[in-house]
Amino acid sequence: MADRRLQIFHAVAKHLSFTRAAETLFMTQPAVTFQVKQLEEQLNTRLFDRAQGRISLTPAGELALEYAERSRPRASPRSNMPSASSSCPPSSIRA
Numbered sequence: 001m002a003d004r005r006l007q008i009f010h011a012v013a014k015h016l017s018f019t020r021a022a023e024t025l026f027m028t029q030p031a032v033t034f035q036v037k038q039l040e041e042q043l044n045t046r047l048f049d050r051a052q053g054r055i056s057l058t059p060a061g062e063l064a065l066e067y068a069e070r071s072r073p074r075a076s077p078r079s080n081m082p083s084a085s086s087s088c089p090p091s092s093i094r095a
Contacts, residue, residue, distance in 0.1 A: 005039040008032055009047060010068040016055055 011021035012032060022029040040047050047061035057065060 005035050005042070006064075006068050006071065008035045009039055009064060010072070012036055012048070012055075013057055013061060013065045013068070016057075018055070 008021065008025060008027075011025055012018055015021045015024070018032050018036070019029050022032040025032065036047065043060070043064070045060040046058050047064055048055045049058055
């Protein structure tokens with residue numbers, strides 16, 4: 001994801017918790033809350049319903065989550081990763 005705010009939103013949406021998202025992102029909870037509020041202002045819509053200490057996605061938040069998930073970079077296939085035998089010549093391996 002190119003936009004850091006979208007990354008932060010994605011973590012909050014997945015955990016449905018600003019605190020847990022902050023922990024996974026190695027950020028403070030107020031910083032996460034601030035970034036989500038900034039994104040909501042940028043998009044001119046609420047992404048979360050906040051009530052009685054719980055959060056849930058609004059319909060706009062559901063759409064934003066779909067977009068965020070489509071925008072996430074995909075990991076490269078394992079077949080492109082070098083194996084131990086290809087990165088270390090056979091002559092240097094001793095039993």
